[in-house]
Amino acid sequence: MAYDKELAAAIKAASLAARLCRKVQKALLQSDVRSKHGRNKSPVTVADYGSQALVSFVLQQEFPGEFSLVAEEDSNDLRKDGGGEIVERITKLVNESLTSDGSYGVSLSSEDILKAIDSGKSEGGSQGRHWVLDPIDGTKGFVKGDQYAVALALLDSGNVVLGVLACPNLPLTSISFAHPHSPNNEVGCLFFAEVGRGTYMQPLDGSSTVKVQVSAVENPEEASFFESYEAAHSMHDLSSLIAQKLGVKAAPIRMDSQVKYGALSRGDGAIYLRFPRNGYREKIWDHAAGSIVVTEAGGVVTDVAGKQLDFSKGKYLDLDTGIIVSNQKLMPLLFDAVRASLAQKSKPQP
Template identity: 80%
Template sequence: MSYDKELAAAKKAASLAARLCQKVQKVLLQSDVQSKNNRSPVTVADYGSQALVSFLLQQEFPAGFSLIAEEDSKDLRKDGAQEIVERITKLVNDSLTSDGSYSVTLSTEDVLKAIDSGKSEGGSEGRHWVLDPIDGTKGFLRGDQYAVALALLDRGKVVLGVLACPNLPLTCISGADRHSPNNEVGCLFFAEVGGGTYMQPLDGSSTVKVQVSAVENPEEASFFESYEAAHSMHDLSSLIAQKLGVKAPPVRMDSQVKYGALSRGDGAIYIRLPRKGYREKIWDHAAGSIVVSGMDQFHSVCYFLSKAGGVVTDAAGNPLDFSRGRYLDLDTGIIVTNQKLMPSLFKAVRESLEEKALSL
């Protein structure tokens, strides 16, 4: 089955949302940032991006529309939030106008409703869009990396993914090419089931097919991990890297930009080991995982025969299961690399986890 129409709509929505985020990042005000009840930050750009993507997808695919997205309008409906809601509404309307193909003006209530369309519970039946309107909000606030991450699930499997990465250089960010004079930024990665992964500049001016690194010797591999030490245990990943023989220091970066960079071979390994008790959400990995694998992990024929795609599993070697609702139920963490390196990465992960358990 082809998802070309869905992919085209997803690329357009994510690109417009990325432009909205870029505009906000340039002039971010303290009043634009709020704290959710889990104390994680959320900004007018997170809300604006979610409202915009939700509205655009719903226009294109009104029948049975279902969206699983990170944000909701609860805090925006509280007393005193009117000003911030107006600012978000203006951002969304300006984005729609700038695109030229929409002659609508959304009210503040339209925007709140569009944000709240993201409350779907997902599951293994039917189609569901999955959105992280800004993945890496902490990176966004620092002026670093972040992504707009959008995927489509069909019967519990990821069938397409789009990652808009406004601050990622168009050229390789590691190894010998690192100091390339071309410092243009803004990449859009996209993948459709079975169709490989492609990258464009955010303005869509050209397209290249990308492939994960073919490195087989871990000594030549570099690895990615979260910038935030609270999101992934850096001591454990450095133990894993040491066991593998990785020589290069870790590349620490926010968000699913790590999956995008990996999909074009900027590094060969991504290790994510959250602290005990943390539950991963599907919007933090749906788009990234298909961009790296270039296909659905559950299509086992592709999974075993492909040489080009990367492999994404949990720390027990299981493929990620997006069919269980808003959360991923997985063993310990997520590891990503190419087909050749996966057996040794997996072994190093198991040994390191066992050593850590013994030392507790």
């Protein structure tokens, strides 16, 4: 198919980056480095940059000549006074990851690392091909030792044509309330999707692949929903009103990052609601990989007006009010509940 080579490269890059992040998260949790260093020296920053440098480097090796990357981080802070030590740590981490993989036989210098990070400065758009990367989505989850994802997608003529979500802390088995997570369950999932070819999941450390499908639940009373852990990222009171109008019985599953899209794509829950507070503009790297993982698994991702997300306008998504995600059957009821809830909220309180 059209994007086989790109998909293989994206899986490789995201898996390597996820391994790097895992290593840093482990060290972070064991030594509690956060309390010892300032924000710029924290391993989370090191992991964000390391993941971006690694993905950028791998993609450029695989596709020399034709390369455009829209990514979250840049090297501005690293180039400031005092940044040298952090750059050295990132360089060491990236080189260790490349050595453990063994494919490229190179050792990168600090300058190579800064350049790799900065090659993510493309603006994207409606023409040509652009990679879209969130090197660590859910930084807050990462710091807490909780959920985060490496999210990589490819845009072709403004459309997302493939997406990979590496989710190092997501259990391999369902996290829905019906299947409580046992602490012995293995964690680490990788979801990948290519346009027209479905969504698949594999263990981050293995190669057995299963096709996944969104939940087939039609009765909202049996549905459960995802939302951001952070109330600052999505209005919990609004989603709770929507859930109440729909008749959803289960409590929300609150989680950081695009892991929500991955979990929904395999039916762990049936609805994801995201209502940023006034004025926040969503970035394409926060949704590109997640949205194709869900749509290729049979789900629907739209804004409140029912419009598909438009990834062709540059770094930002231009959307009406919020993002709603579900299966085809629940969507009409969900729209009604969302509209009624928004109308109720905008009425002046007596």
